[in-house]
Amino acid sequence: MKTDIDAIIARIRERCPPLLRVPFRVGGVPLDLWTNSEDVQRELAAYYAPFQDGPGTDDRAGFRISILEGKADKIVERPARLRRARGGLGRIKEVIHDVPGGRIIEKVSSRLMVFAGEKEWAILGRVADGLHAAVNVVNAAYMRACHGRGLLILHAAAVAWEGRAVAIMGAPGAGKSTAALWCMEEGADYVTNDRLLVGPPPESAVLGVPKHPRINPGTRLTHPRLLARLAPEERRRLAALPMDELVRLEEKEDAAIEALYGPNRLRIPTRLAGWVFLEWRFGEAPLTASWAAFDVLRPWSGDILRALDPYDGPGGEIGLEEMFGRADACLSRIPGLRITGGADFPRLARILRAWMGMGAPPEIVPTHVQLPLFSGDAR
Numbered sequence: 001m002k003t004d005i006d007a008i009i010a011r012i013r014e015r016c017p018p019l020l021r022v023p024f025r026v027g028g029v030p031l032d033l034w035t036n037s038e039d040v041q042r043e044l045a046a047y048y049a050p051f052q053d054g055p056g057t058d059d060r061a062g063f064r065i066s067i068l069e070g071k072a073d074k075i076v077e078r079p080a081r082l083r084r085a086r087g088g089l090g091r092i093k094e095v096i097h098d099v100p101g102g103r104i105i106e107k108v109s110s111r112l113m114v115f116a117g118e119k120e121w122a123i124l125g126r127v128a129d130g131l132h133a134a135v136n137v138v139n140a141a142y143m144r145a146c147h148g149r150g151l152l153i154l155h156a157a158a159v160a161w162e163g164r165a166v167a168i169m170g171a172p173g174a175g176k177s178t179a180a181l182w183c184m185e186e187g188a189d190y191v192t193n194d195r196l197l198v199g200p201p202p203e204s205a206v207l208g209v210p211k212h213p214r215i216n217p218g219t220r221l222t223h224p225r226l227l228a229r230l231a232p233e234e235r236r237r238l239a240a241l242p243m244d245e246l247v248r249l250e251e252k253e254d255a256a257i258e259a260l261y262g263p264n265r266l267r268i269p270t271r272l273a274g275w276v277f278l279e280w281r282f283g284e285a286p287l288t289a290s291w292a293a294f295d296v297l298r299p300w301s302g303d304i305l306r307a308l309d310p311y312d313g314p315g316g317e318i319g320l321e322e323m324f325g326r327a328d329a330c331l332s333r334i335p336g337l338r339i340t341g342g343a344d345f346p347r348l349a350r351i352l353r354a355w356m357g358m359g360a361p362p363e364i365v366p367t368h369v370q371l372p373l374f375s376g377d378a379r
Helices: 005-015 038-051 127-148 176-185 217-222 232-239 243-248 257-261 294-304 320-331 345-356
Strands: 020-026 029-035 063-069 081-084 092-099 102-107 113-116 120-125 152-154 157-161 164-170 189-192 196-198 205-208 269-278 288-292 336-340
Touching: 005 063, 005 102, 005 113, 005 120, 020 038, 029 038, 029 127, 038 063, 038 127, 063 127, 120 127, 127 196, 152 320, 157 176, 157 269, 157 345, 164 176, 164 294, 164 345, 176 189, 176 217, 176 257, 176 345, 189 205, 196 320, 217 232, 217 243, 269 294, 269 345, 288 294, 294 320, 336 345
Parallel strands: 029 063, 063 120, 164 269, 269 336
Antiparallel strands: 020 029, 081 092, 092 102, 102 113, 113 120, 152 196, 157 164, 157 189, 196 205, 205 269, 288 336
């Protein structure tokens, strides 16, 4: 008889007793975190404190997640499938084993083992050395709870002015996170960095994911608030690199929103009032913004839509075409902008501030009619 996932998790908790608790609630979803490490407890509590919201109405939507320091043995006897980065052609990201009631997921880079049941998960390994990877798993549980409510997952950053949120989408490397930070310089509140959960019309309610932006060296060097926090020797080192090397440099770090902008700048639940797609290019000019219907983004479906694999629950994930159909049903009435020409983060932020400040979404113009929205600075 095969052992189910709940029995496996129970044995892990018995071997590595999680006696320290970090409960929190975000977007109305309760997440009950447990650990056996005081360092992990302290870091998790500090990381998630800014995202904590008030009591929700449905405690059944939450997860209990044990984040445990302990030896994670490699699984060799079970059938497995490999999940690779970017379209199945890149490096192996996870080794996935299906078991009765859930999955065991081996994270190749961080060497963490994730045991995902229907309502209880466990993360086992050197979690103190890979806390960012553990945070990603916790947030996957949060997204699964939201997805179970019928919310769509977009690969997008988002900011909001006075409760009116704009989703910022684009291909990888387009600058979504950097654009969001520049919008905050124009008074926007932070909603999310990389994933946005979108509800159906007419409310178009959205939830951000409780995660601080992960910024690259190029952003630290070109954003004035981040540049001021760089040590002089680090500033000189990065400034000496050619641009093509700078953008490829894998030295990402968290930018804690409250540390940068002060308290009360987080708006996890809000309402979607518009979206933009960054189709611009670095080194070209000038920036052009034109109205677009959501259907024009169909060729970029793989960049703007995200499944929960390998953390999806019973029934698995739907195909990309069906995902886009659901996204179009959610967003076809939300006005959108297609951003082309040269990348200009300060000007884009001013455009979005002026647009969201209009008070009502403008009428959508068909995509094939390219009408410039702003020809100059939107101050």
